[in-house]
Amino acid sequence: MTDPIRPMPRPRALELLEAWNGEAVDARAVPVHPVGRFRAIVLEALRGGGRLAALFGRPEDGRILLTAVLADDPEGKLGLLATQVDGAYPSLSAEAPAAQGFERELAEQYGVRPEGHPWLKPLRFEPPHRSVRDAFGRADPAATIPGEYPFFAVEGEEVHEVAVGPVHAGIIEPGHFRFQCHGEHVFHLEIVLGYQHRGVEHLLASGPDRRSMTLAESIAGDTSIGHGLAYATAVEALAGRASPARALALRGVALELERLANHVGDLGALAGDVGYLPTASYCGALRAEFLNATAEICGNRFGRGLLVPGGVRFDLHPEAARALAARVRKAWERARGAAGLFFDSPSVRARLEGTGTVTRETAAALGLVGPAARACGVDRDVRRDHASGIYRFVHVPVVNAETGDVFARSWIRLLEGERSAAFAADQLENLPEGGVREAIGALAPRSLVVSLVEGWRGEIAHVAVTDAQGRLARYKVKDPSFHNWFGLAMALRNGQISDFPLCNKSFNLSYAGHDL
Amino acid sequence: MIDLLKFRLGYGRQTVAFPDGPPKFPERFRGRPAVDAARCPPGCAACVEVCPTDAILDPGVPSMRLDLGRCTFCGLCAEACPPGALRFTDDHRLAARRREELAVQGDAPVLAAALDAETRRLFGRSLKLRQVSAAGCNGCEAELNASGNIQFDVGRFGIQFVASPRHADGIVVTGPVSENMRLALQKTYEAVPAPRLVIAVGACAISGGVFRESPVVCGGTDAALAGIPVDLYVPGCPPHPITFVDGLLRVLGRIR
Numbered sequence: 078m079t080d081p082i083r084p085m086p087r088p089r090a091l092e093l094l095e096a097w098n099g100e101a102v103d104a105r106a107v108p109v110h111p112v113g114r115f116r117a118i119v120l121e122a123l124r125g126g127g128r129l130a131a132l133f134g135r136p137e138d139g140r141i142l143l144t145a146v147l148a149d150d151p152e153g154k155l156g157l158l159a160t161q162v163d164g165a166y167p168s169l170s171a172e173a174p175a176a177q178g179f180e181r182e183l184a185e186q187y188g189v190r191p192e193g194h195p196w197l198k199p200l201r202f203e204p205p206h207r208s209v210r211d212a213f214g215r216a217d218p219a220a221t222i223p224g225e226y227p228f229f230a231v232e233g234e235e236v237h238e239v240a241v242g243p244v245h246a247g248i249i250e251p252g253h254f255r256f257q258c259h260g261e262h263v264f265h266l267e268i269v270l271g272y273q274h275r276g277v278e279h280l281l282a283s284g285p286d287r288r289s290m291t292l293a294e295s296i297a298g299d300t301s302i303g304h305g306l307a308y309a310t311a312v313e314a315l316a317g318r319a320s321p322a323r324a325l326a327l328r329g330v331a332l333e334l335e336r337l338a339n340h341v342g343d344l345g346a347l348a349g350d351v352g353y354l355p356t357a358s359y360c361g362a363l364r365a366e367f368l369n370a371t372a373e374i375c376g377n378r379f380g381r382g383l384l385v386p387g388g389v390r391f392d393l394h395p396e397a398a399r400a401l402a403a404r405v406r407k408a409w410e411r412a413r414g415a416a417g418l419f420f421d422s423p424s425v426r427a428r429l430e431g432t433g434t435v436t437r438e439t440a441a442a443l444g445l446v447g448p449a450a451r452a453c454g455v456d457r458d459v460r461r462d463h464a465s466g467i468y469r470f471v472h473v474p475v476v477n478a479e480t481g482d483v484f485a486r487s488w489i490r491l492l493e494g495e496r497s498a499a500f501a502a503d504q505l506e507n508l509p510e511g512g513v514r515e516a517i518g519a520l521a522p523r524s525l526v527v528s529l530v531e532g533w534r535g536e537i538a539h540v541a542v543t544d545a546q547g548r549l550a551r552y553k554v555k556d557p558s559f560h561n562w563f564g565l566a567m568a569l570r571n572g573q574i575s576d577f578p579l580c581n582k583s584f585n586l587s588y589a590g591h592d593l
Numbered sequence: 594m595i596d597l598l599k600f601r602l603g604y605g606r607q608t609v610a611f612p613d614g615p616p617k618f619p620e621r622f623r624g625r626p627a628v629d630a631a632r633c634p635p636g637c638a639a640c641v642e643v644c645p646t647d648a649i650l651d652p653g654v655p656s657m658r659l660d661l662g663r664c665t666f667c668g669l670c671a672e673a674c675p676p677g678a679l680r681f682t683d684d685h686r687l688a689a690r691r692r693e694e695l696a697v698q699g700d701a702p703v704l705a706a707a708l709d710a711e712t713r714r715l716f717g718r719s720l721k722l723r724q725v726s727a728a729g730c731n732g733c734e735a736e737l738n739a740s741g742n743i744q745f746d747v748g749r750f751g752i753q754f755v756a757s758p759r760h761a762d763g764i765v766v767t768g769p770v771s772e773n774m775r776l777a778l779q780k781t782y783e784a785v786p787a788p789r790l791v792i793a794v795g796a797c798a799i800s801g802g803v804f805r806e807s808p809v810v811c812g813g814t815d816a817a818l819a820g821i822p823v824d825l826y827v828p829g830c831p832p833h834p835i836t837f838v839d840g841l842l843r844v845l846g847r848i849r
Contacts, residue, residue, distance in 0.1 A: 298732025
């Protein structure tokens, strides 16, 4: 296994187009290779420590143009390259597991079959985007719903199957979990998603229009700022405009408040799952402190309505900003105390440690992102590696853990919260002068931009491509959960079925963000 | 243990004063909109041009209404309307029993009517609900979860979310109901013993919200559960937990 954090080998010039996060490039300048060469370049980059930030198809001249976005994290650069595919092509996933979801998506959307894919199953059960033979051999793909496919099955006299979902016991988004067990022992967990598919990318393409910003905020409701920011930044880049400095700072504050609300809420939920009720109660209410801080800025607890391409819609008076900073510091002090009770309890530590372990090698191979990756020692964070907006000027220290278990995924939330609270409060106390919003004009035609944001679950990647008229022709969305769901499946392998709720909570992934 | 008790003592009471006292909202909170067509400049449709969900009906004429069933409370219409024909108040009371009550005019509160006496007798002091997220983005789901935490604490009114439809007196639907969730939603409804309530929470579950033009969603609870009446609509994107609690307490006759 290669070291996941080495700089990736620099392919020869013309093999890929280099770009920064949030830099619009000429879509026609992306080199198009024969499929064999494309594969070789992508696989070499991934073997060398590069990361597959996105891989997506779009129709061009009756075939499918498959574009790869490679991320070179230590260098802070992105590499773009493409190939034309149709019918079938040799899969990347057999050698690069991080491509598995992307290639299933490609097969589902455009009927292009990645030959040799180790897990070629529908991803979201969305209707095909063009009428060609179904890559999975289904008679009526538009009429199939999630779960209508052959599950991976383990056979044996005492092997049994446990099926959970799509409707869950709590207030949780829908998904289906199928466990292959021997007693309590889990051999394998298969996760079937797609129930949440709403056609987000379809609705965003042909924009921007009056729905677009609200749509971006609704990709994953707990990540309204994360996805909204990725969208707003992409559109600004295509229009050749940047937001004013004060807006960038307020956006950073909102992104960190979103991280704080979710991390604190997760610590409470983890405490609830292990039956440690004091922290469960306190963190449930403390989460609201951060949601309410966001509502002080923009009127909505989830930050909806705050962002707009060109800046933010709400400014803060200096006194209000100072008061909010004090409130954030105080709320974090309490959250730190509530989390401290949890982590100082030996019975809690015993329950968390060694449960649901994902190795560093597995995390790197699957392309895990965010706290789930950093908990395994895979040191990646868009705020540092591909800094944009306020993070280009003010750095948030990145936190890593080593053990890759539920404990690491919990502990890292506390450590990240510490830094986010300090960052948000500092920014509120030192907001740059000036306006918060500028008008942006038309989008450049035939351009492409990759917009990365470190949401609270990890890297959010949006790729926008415009047509000859400057309208969005393809809008690709990748939520951090896209990679991380497979991490959850691996965390359960050879674990206990009773560990599932705790493992699931320690990842706390988005169904809507995955299903789009 | 001592640390735990010390922390507890310093923490105080967290539960909100509502419904005995007035609820508190941030200054910029956007509650029920007020609509006054008399202020519309002739021929102006600026609000319609910015609304992400076509929530403004009959703009510029006396019958102008704002459909709370579609509204995401983004406030863009009010921002585009200097004369103030559309503005957002801080009134949290938004829930209604009938779909048409959600198309608001003027500046009058929306108050959900109480259920009939027999239903109130059955559910008034104990209402168990099954939540079905049907392509909800986790915004509404998060606020429903919050309604059960120590701040909003719906449990104190005998209202609880339960783990099986067999234990439930009704379902709470969120999301525009994707085609991929239609069957699961129908089956969950059928698994709840009658008499049962159907509650649609959020713009998506009421009208499809910002997804209503998508070919892969049903466009809300009414469309997905054809022929089955919805007993309570709770608007918002997402609704504030207090809006949800207020709606429930009104239909149960616990507040008037």
